[in-house]
Amino acid sequence: MARSGDFVDVRVQRSKAAVLAQTYELLSAGGIGGVSIDEVSRRSGVSKTTIYRHWPSRAALLIEACSTIGSAPPVPDTGSFGGDLVALIEALAEQLRSARWAAVLPSIVDAAERDPELAGLHADLHARLMAPFGVVTERAQARGELAADRGPADVTAAVAGPLFYRRWFSREPLDAAFVARVVEDALGHLGA
Amino acid sequence: MARSGDFVDVRVQRSKAAVLAQTYELLSAGGIGGVSIDEVSRRSGVSKTTIYRHWPSRAALLIEACSTIGSAPPVPDTGSFGGDLVALIEALAEQLRSARWAAVLPSIVDAAERDPELAGLHADLHARLMAPFGVVTERAQARGELAADRGPADVTAAVAGPLFYRRWFSREPLDAAFVARVVEDALGHLGA
DNA sequence: GCGAAACAGTACGGTACAGTATCGTACTGT
DNA sequence: ACAGTACGATACTGTACCGTACTGTTTCGC
Numbered sequence: 001m002a003r004s005g006d007f008v009d010v011r012v013q014r015s016k017a018a019v020l021a022q023t024y025e026l027l028s029a030g031g032i033g034g035v036s037i038d039e040v041s042r043r044s045g046v047s048k049t050t051i052y053r054h055w056p057s058r059a060a061l062l063i064e065a066c067s068t069i070g071s072a073p074p075v076p077d078t079g080s081f082g083g084d085l086v087a088l089i090e091a092l093a094e095q096l097r098s099a100r101w102a103a104v105l106p107s108i109v110d111a112a113e114r115d116p117e118l119a120g121l122h123a124d125l126h127a128r129l130m131a132p133f134g135v136v137t138e139r140a141q142a143r144g145e146l147a148a149d150r151g152p153a154d155v156t157a158a159v160a161g162p163l164f165y166r167r168w169f170s171r172e173p174l175d176a177a178f179v180a181r182v183v184e185d186a187l188g189h190l191g192a
Numbered sequence: 193m194a195r196s197g198d199f200v201d202v203r204v205q206r207s208k209a210a211v212l213a214q215t216y217e218l219l220s221a222g223g224i225g226g227v228s229i230d231e232v233s234r235r236s237g238v239s240k241t242t243i244y245r246h247w248p249s250r251a252a253l254l255i256e257a258c259s260t261i262g263s264a265p266p267v268p269d270t271g272s273f274g275g276d277l278v279a280l281i282e283a284l285a286e287q288l289r290s291a292r293w294a295a296v297l298p299s300i301v302d303a304a305e306r307d308p309e310l311a312g313l314h315a316d317l318h319a320r321l322m323a324p325f326g327v328v329t330e331r332a333q334a335r336g337e338l339a340a341d342r343g344p345a346d347v348t349a350a351v352a353g354p355l356f357y358r359r360w361f362s363r364e365p366l367d368a369a370f371v372a373r374v375v376e377d378a379l380g381h382l383g384a
Numbered sequence: 385g386c387g388a389a390a391c392a393g394t395a396c397g398g399t400a401c402a403g404t405a406t407c408g409t410a411c412t413g414t
Numbered sequence: 415a416c417a418g419t420a421c422g423a424t425a426c427t428g429t430a431c432c433g434t435a436c437t438g439t440t441t442c443g444c
Contacts, residue, residue: 009411009412009413009419009420010411010412011410011411011412011419011420011421012419012420015420015421031302031305031306033225033302034306036400036401036402037401037402037403038400038401038402039401045422046421046422047421047422047424048402048403048404048422049404049405049421049422049424050421050422052402052403052404053420053421057402057403058401058402058403103305106298106301106302106305107302107305109298109301109302109360109361110225110299110301110302112363113223113295113298113299113360114222114223114226122363123363126361126362149373150373153362153364154370154373156362157354157357157358157362157370157374158354158374158377160353160357160361161352161353161354161355161356161357161358162349162350162354163353164353164356164357164361165349165352165353165356165357166349166353168301168305169301169318169352169356170318170322170345170348170349171304171314171315171318172345178346178349181341181346182349182350185350185377188380199443201389201390201441201442201443202441202442202443203389203390203391203441203442204389207390207391228430228431228432229431229432229433230430230431230432231431237392238391239392239393239394240392240393240432240434241391241392241393241394241434241435241436242390242391242392244432244434245390245391249432250431250432250433
């Protein structure tokens with residue numbers, strides 16, 4: 001064994017990084033369906049053989065590439081539920097406007113609708129993206145700031161739903177005025 | 193010209209109907225990416241040649257097949273905005289639970305994110321599905337039941353957003369309790 | 385019955401893709 | 415220096431797909 005377990009051959013790191021980078025690139029541009037191993041190989045300069053040396057299948061590569069997207073936003077702690085919520089909503093709106101993954105997510109949702117393997121990926125991604133809402137909501141519940149019959153899932157749906165709808169379904173701009181109205185509505189649910 | 197303009201050969205009607213039916217079938221099962229002309233031909237018993245006689249391309253067939261989905265739900269008229277809204281929300285929730293198109297829409301959204309031709313289809317579909325919310329909201333505005341700064345687009349986003357989010361993103365069940373909370377929130381926006 | 389139209393069947397050409405196999409080269413850690 | 419390893423190039427198998435060309439048959443409208 002030439003490897004001491006922890007250290008990985010520099011060549012491997014280089015190849016994997018190049019492949020993942022180009023996979024991510026194609027993913028952003030064409031969604032899951034837009035990624036082919038041939039194209040990744042062509043663009044990254046890493047031969048197909050080598051790609052299959054590091055990932056057992058196209059799906060495995062896709063999953064690894066997707067798992068790096070949508071890094072968890074920081075959980076705000078402004079002291080009040082309202083403040084936290086505003087911070088989260090505005091951060092989410094900003095991401096939906098500009099982040100690369102905003103263009104990729106629909107294809108993941110579509111794939112999850114059928115492929116069980118990718119449904120797992122979708123679940124992970126969703127959990128990672130929405131976790132801050134859960135944290136903030138639970139904190140508010142503990143402080144008694146929230147109506148008793150509202151859980152984290154309800155708050156998240158009430159807040160993220162309109163933003164998602166706007167981004168992918170109505171495709172209207174996520175302008176400041178709209179975001180402000182969503183915030184206002186969300187804060188209207190406070191108390192019993 | 194053997195055709196008198198209005199009447200279409202029975203054979204043509206038969207073929208087109210069979211093709212559209214199978215296209216819709218494949219669409220429901222596999223989304224847009226799951227439809228191939230070869231497969232449609234195989235299942236429908238209509239030869240590929242004939243399919244291409246009636247549609248110039250795969251995209252054209254897809255568009256026609258999609259345009260039949262999501263038939264506009266009836267616009268309720270209960271006399272009050274609240275009543276109308278409850279009826280619409282419950283109808284939408286029911287469709288999201290069971291309708292075939294609920295499984296197809298993500299792939300259309302994904303396609304619309306890139307392909308301009310299919311973006312048009314998406315826009316049509318969205319307009320058709322959401323039109324009732326617009327009608328009901330405008331009626332309420334005319335009666336002065338609605339806060340002045342809320343338009344149809346806002347109401348639709350606030351109501352459909354959480355349902356869509358739940359159906360496609362969190363993938364939690366659209367149970368009666370959840371729908372009831374969405375209704376409750378929506379009605380909380382009434383008045384100034 | 386007859387002509388025109390629609391049809392099925394089939395075989396293409398061309399492209400794209402997943403994944404495998406082989407072989408010789410270049411690099412890395414020691 | 416050297417052994418082990420990663421690598422690129424290339425070719426290949428097998429599949430699936432779009433769209434077209436051709437041939438002969440069925441079937442409709444009149």
